[in-house]
Amino acid sequence: MKTKWWQTAVIYQVYPRSFQDSDGDGIGDLGGIIQRLDYLEKLGITAIWLSPVYKSPNDDNGYDISDYQDIMDEFGTMDDMDELIKQADQRNIKIIMDLVVNHTSDEHKWFVESRKGKDNPYRDYYVWRNPVNGGSPNSLRSTFSGSAWEFDEESGQYYLHLFSKKQPDLNWENERVRKEVWDMMNFWLEKGVGGFRMDVIDLVGKIPDEEITGNGPKLHEYLQEMNRETFGNYDVLTVGETWGATPEIAKLYSDPKRNELSMVFQFEHIGLDQQPGKEKWDTKPLEVTELKQVLSKWQTALGNEGWNSLFWNNHDLPRIVSRWGNDTTYRVESAKMFAILLHLMKGTPYIYQGEEIGMTNYPITDINEAEDIESINMYRERLEKGYKKEEIIASINAKGRDNARTPLQWDDTKNAGFTTGKPWLHVNPNYPEINVKANLEDSKSIFHCYQKLIQLRKEHPIVVWGDYTLVHDVPEQIFMYYRHYEDQTWGVVANFSEKDISLQLPNLGKIEDVIISNYERTSIDFNQLNLKPYEAFAFKM
Numbered sequence: 078m079k080t081k082w083w084q085t086a087v088i089y090q091v092y093p094r095s096f097q098d099s100d101g102d103g104i105g106d107l108g109g110i111i112q113r114l115d116y117l118e119k120l121g122i123t124a125i126w127l128s129p130v131y132k133s134p135n136d137d138n139g140y141d142i143s144d145y146q147d148i149m150d151e152f153g154t155m156d157d158m159d160e161l162i163k164q165a166d167q168r169n170i171k172i173i174m175d176l177v178v179n180h181t182s183d184e185h186k187w188f189v190e191s192r193k194g195k196d197n198p199y200r201d202y203y204v205w206r207n208p209v210n211g212g213s214p215n216s217l218r219s220t221f222s223g224s225a226w227e228f229d230e231e232s233g234q235y236y237l238h239l240f241s242k243k244q245p246d247l248n249w250e251n252e253r254v255r256k257e258v259w260d261m262m263n264f265w266l267e268k269g270v271g272g273f274r275m276d277v278i279d280l281v282g283k284i285p286d287e288e289i290t291g292n293g294p295k296l297h298e299y300l301q302e303m304n305r306e307t308f309g310n311y312d313v314l315t316v317g318e319t320w321g322a323t324p325e326i327a328k329l330y331s332d333p334k335r336n337e338l339s340m341v342f343q344f345e346h347i348g349l350d351q352q353p354g355k356e357k358w359d360t361k362p363l364e365v366t367e368l369k370q371v372l373s374k375w376q377t378a379l380g381n382e383g384w385n386s387l388f389w390n391n392h393d394l395p396r397i398v399s400r401w402g403n404d405t406t407y408r409v410e411s412a413k414m415f416a417i418l419l420h421l422m423k424g425t426p427y428i429y430q431g432e433e434i435g436m437t438n439y440p441i442t443d444i445n446e447a448e449d450i451e452s453i454n455m456y457r458e459r460l461e462k463g464y465k466k467e468e469i470i471a472s473i474n475a476k477g478r479d480n481a482r483t484p485l486q487w488d489d490t491k492n493a494g495f496t497t498g499k500p501w502l503h504v505n506p507n508y509p510e511i512n513v514k515a516n517l518e519d520s521k522s523i524f525h526c527y528q529k530l531i532q533l534r535k536e537h538p539i540v541v542w543g544d545y546t547l548v549h550d551v552p553e554q555i556f557m558y559y560r561h562y563e564d565q566t567w568g569v570v571a572n573f574s575e576k577d578i579s580l581q582l583p584n585l586g587k588i589e590d591v592i593i594s595n596y597e598r599t600s601i602d603f604n605q606l607n608l609k610p611y612e613a614f615a616f617k618m
Contacts, residue, residue: 083272083314083339084384085541086123087420087531088173088427092392093130093152094138095484096430098496105484105495107153107161114164116513120433120524121531124171124314126274128392130158131177134184136243137221137450138482140175140276141182145261162269171271173314178258179280180244187257188245195232202254203245204237204285205229217288222454237285239277241450249281249299259306272313275338279319291321297329300337309336314425316386317341324378331383340384340425346371347394350401358455358472363401365573369547369556376423376545376558385424389415390432395480399438403575407611408435408511413526413595414613418556418571420530421615423545431485433527434516438480439505441470448502452477488514529593539565552578555608559618566618567592572608580606590617 097109107130117125129139132147139149148155162172181188190199206214206226213226214235219242226235227242237246247254262273278300282293300317308315315338317330322343330338349367352359375385389397398404402411412435420426441447444456452473459469474480479502486508487494493508505511516524534540543560551557554574560567568585572578585603594614601616 081314081339082123082312083425085534086314086425087121087534088124088126088314088425089117089120089122090126090128090391090427090429092128092430092482094128094501095482095495097485097487098498098500101496101498102151103496103498104151104501106151107148107157111157111161111164114168114170117170118168119517119528120428121528121535122170122428124173124271125165126173126316126427127175129175129177134182134243136182136241140177141180141184141241141244142177143182143184144186146264159268166269171314173272173274173316174265174270175276176262176273176278177276178247179277180238180240180246183243183245191236191245192229192231195234201248201251202257204248205232205234206237206285207234215286215288217285217290221451222458239280239283239290246283246285247281249283250295255299255302259303262303262307266308266311266313270313272308272339273315275315275317277320278317278338279321291319292326297335297337300330301335304336304338315339316425320344324375324383327375327379328383331379334382340386342386342388342391342427343375345375356455357476358459358469360472360475365554365556368573372422373545373547373558376547385422386427387419387422387424388427388429389419390429390481391427392429392481393478394429395476396436396438397432398435399480400475401573403611404435404437407575408437409523410595410609410611412523414571414573414611416523416526416530417593417595417613417615418569420527420534421540421560421567421569422558423541423543423560426534428527429481431481433524434486434511434513435523436483436486436511437505437507438474439483439503440474441477441479444470444473446503447473447477447479449478449482452479486512488512526593526595533592538562539567543567551580551582554578555580567615568618569613569615570608571613572611575610577610578608580608582606585618588616588618592616 094105096105097113098105099108130148130152131142132144133139133142133149148158165172187199187202190197191203213224217225219225221241225239228235238244239246279291282296283290284293317338319341322341327341330341350360350363351357352361397415398412447453456469483505484495484500489509492500493504516522539560539562543562546559548557556571558569582603588601591598592615596609596612
């Protein structure tokens with residue numbers, strides 16, 4: 078099988094609003110990203126996944142698009158976008174666009190037309206239904222709380238929105254809708270983008286009348302048509318956001334023989350600190366045994382019929398170092414531990430901006446400090462249900478999306494060097510200690526750990542292609558695995574605990590070849606090994 082560039086790649090997600098502001102309006106922009114390309118080149122990444130930069134009224138931070146072929150005013154112009162693609166290309170960095178085609182903004186011209194009446198040619202670009210018994214068509218719920226149906230007084234019908242009511246769902250059963258989407262994707266491919274990250278792509282095959290949202294019966298047919306009509310003709314990366322994917326489903330998307338996508342984001346590990354059967358806000362402590370089992374399953378189950386993505390963080394998730402690590406006493410150690418554990422696995426790693434310097438969650442004390450629509454809606458809903466204000470705020474501090482969206486901390490000057498204006502979202506007050514400048518100056522920093530891991534992936538085929546084996550006979554808090562490739566074997570060990578843990582594996586004896594570690598280690602004696610809090614290292618057998 079011919080190898081693809083994205084199998085050896087490391088992708089860096091930029092959330093443009095919070096990355097770098099170049100014009101002092103407090104909002105990150107394309108000019109800011111261009112200014113910082115040298116930094117990303119130094120880190121060593123292959124591609125940038127760019128969260129949406131299209132025209133948008135910003136009800137859901139750009140995931141509500143009013144024009145797919147224009148740029149949001151706050152971010153710049155199409156000339157800036159062309160310049161970004163060009164400048165990135167000069168540094169061998171590809172730009173992966175965020176493709177949001179399950180829904181549009183209610184301000185998109187298609188929906189503006191669709192709303193004009195039942196006989197408008199754009200009416201069936203969206204999902205409209207008659208009332209049932211004077212109320213909504215059925216009990217489908219929006220991800221952002223409340224019913225997924227919004228009543229339109231003018232026409233006496235409801236339209237479907239699986240997210241905000243300003244994000245009406247497109248009707249993918251309409252061939253004209255699909256053709257519009259293919260034309261738009263080809264517009265970007267011709268500009269030279271490196272591929273697409275596909276927002277909630279598993280929802281486009283929905284059958285609302287049967288209350289089927291994810292993994293509808295025609296989903297894969299649509300994706301094969303998409304591949305045929307658009308990116309199948311280019312050498313690009315495509316990754317689908319698929320919240321409900323199992324390894325079996327993931328193979329349907331990413332088996333090269335099926336001509337669909339390169340890979341999917343699967344989120345099974347992300348839900349491990351959620352109480353079973355409850356919402357994401359109802360948390361429980363992480364059980365390391367479960368994490369080992371889930372990550373190992375995804376390492377082995379895809380075989381050669383699919384490709385895996387590797388990530389801890391993105392714009393929808395809290396910062397991993399605050400969530401499952403220790404973001405105070407052992408912040409540096411635990412941030413490096415998560416990096417070493419993940420980046421030496423099989424699959425394409427994704428780094429979310431600020432992760433490579435160990436940025437942390439930002440706790441709020443009042444809902445007025447929250448910006449994210451999901452957190453604000455949940456707060457109101459839970460207050461009505463009788464939850465205490467303190468417990469709702471605690472849930473938002475643990476899992477709210479603003480945690481990931483605070484501005485990137487570049488240096489110790491005002492607003493962390495993100496903007497000369499008033500930042501659109503509060504800057505984390507720990508920026509004088511945690512910032513890019515300090516990381517670059519310290520050879521033992523988290524940044525340099527990520528840089529080395531990226532280099533290891535480029536230089537050693539074992540990291541990309543090696544088989545994976547979990548080691549079982551170790552203490553519960555120790556995550557240990559092997560990678561095997563040709564005649565080589567590497568081992569990776571990570572201590573998920575704040576305590577010292579002893580590990581005895583006499584059959585390994587003494588190892589002199591340490592590849593990377595987050596404490597000073599030149600050799601490892603498995604006859605009598607004492608692992609420090611959050612210690613992680615990799616070694617050659």
